Amino acid sequence: MKIPQNLTIDAQTSLALLKEEDASSLFILTDNNRDHLGQWLPWVEHVTKEEDSLKFIKDGLNDLKSRRAFHYGIWHNRQLVGVIGAHHWEPDNRFLEIGYWICEEAQGKGIISKACRSLVDALFKQTDTETVLICCEPENKRSSAIPMKLGLKCIERIRRDEKTFDVYQIGSTDWK
Numbered sequence: 478m479k480i481p482q483n484l485t486i487d488a489q490t491s492l493a494l495l496k497e498e499d500a501s502s503l504f505i506l507t508d509n510n511r512d513h514l515g516q517w518l519p520w521v522e523h524v525t526k527e528e529d530s531l532k533f534i535k536d537g538l539n540d541l542k543s544r545r546a547f548h549y550g551i552w553h554n555r556q557l558v559g560v561i562g563a564h565h566w567e568p569d570n571r572f573l574e575i576g577y578w579i580c581e582e583a584q585g586k587g588i589i590s591k592a593c594r595s596l597v598d599a600l601f602k603q604t605d606t607e608t609v610l611i612c613c614e615p616e617n618k619r620s621s622a623i624p625m626k627l628g629l630k631c632i633e634r635i636r637r638d639e640k641t642f643d644v645y646q647i648g649s650t651d652w653k
Contacts, residue, residue, distance in 0.1 A: 478551050480547050488590045492549040492561065495583070496540035500531035500548055502509070502557040506580055513581040517617050544568050551579065551592050558583040561592050573600070577623070584619060585608070589628050594628045597627070608649075612642040628652075 484492040495503065504527040507514065515521040524530060525538075533548075540546035546560035559579035566573040575596065579589050593611075600606040611629060613621035624645035632646045 479604070480541065480605060484549070484599055486588075486595045490551070490553045490588055492551060492592060492595065495530060495534045495537055495548045495550045495560070497534055497538075499557065500527055500534055503534065503550070503560070504530035506557050506559075510580045514578055516615060517620070518578060520537060525565050540566075549592075549596070551577075551588060553583055553588055555588075561589070561590075561596060568605065571605050571614070572606075572610075573606060574610040574612060577620075589620075589643065590621055591626055593623055597647065597652065601652050606649065609647050611645045612637070612641060613645070615643050 480494070480648050482494050487510075504524065507530065511521055511651065512608040524533075534601065537546060537548040544566060546563050546566050548560055549563055550557050551559040559577065561575065563573040564576050572632060577589050577593065597609055600609065609629075611624045612635070613624065613641075614653065615621055626653075627647070629647045630644050631643035634645045635642050635644055
């Protein structure tokens with residue numbers, strides 16, 4: 478099962494697997510959106526220098542080789558605006574959980590919805606993936622609207638790391 482290196486979403490937007498040379502852009506994006514992202518993503522407070530972003534990218538590339546996870550940069554008008562990828566990838570079980578984030582100024586443009594749709598389309602068409610999960614904090618209204626826009630079904634509410642998440646699922650046979 479091979480993950481595509483790049484996915485074109487539309488004329489302005491694409492996904493590309495993060496590379497080491499993206500570390501500076503990723504750190505600047507994270508740092509400039511620290512308050513916006515930090516309210517939902519606990520890892521933000523631990524990203525304090527460019528080397529932290531580089532480590533994330535290197536770890537992601539190693540995880541891709543060992544088929545545990547992968548991370549795409551979301552590029553809009555040639556600027557990095559966010560990240561989408563699989564946190565938990567179990568190719569032998571044909572399952573993965575995707576997560577995403579986007580900078581504050583790129584919100585409300587449909588970029589994340591299109592990125593999720595393109596990624597899930599590619600996973601169902603080009604890999605053996607049969608089930609995709611998205612976990613969202615119910616209080617994060619923008620993020621939790623994405624799986625509903627995509628037609629995913631909320632299957633349960635769980636607690637992780639002292640937070641509550643709604644778990645949305647779609648199977649390849651349900652995907653339109």
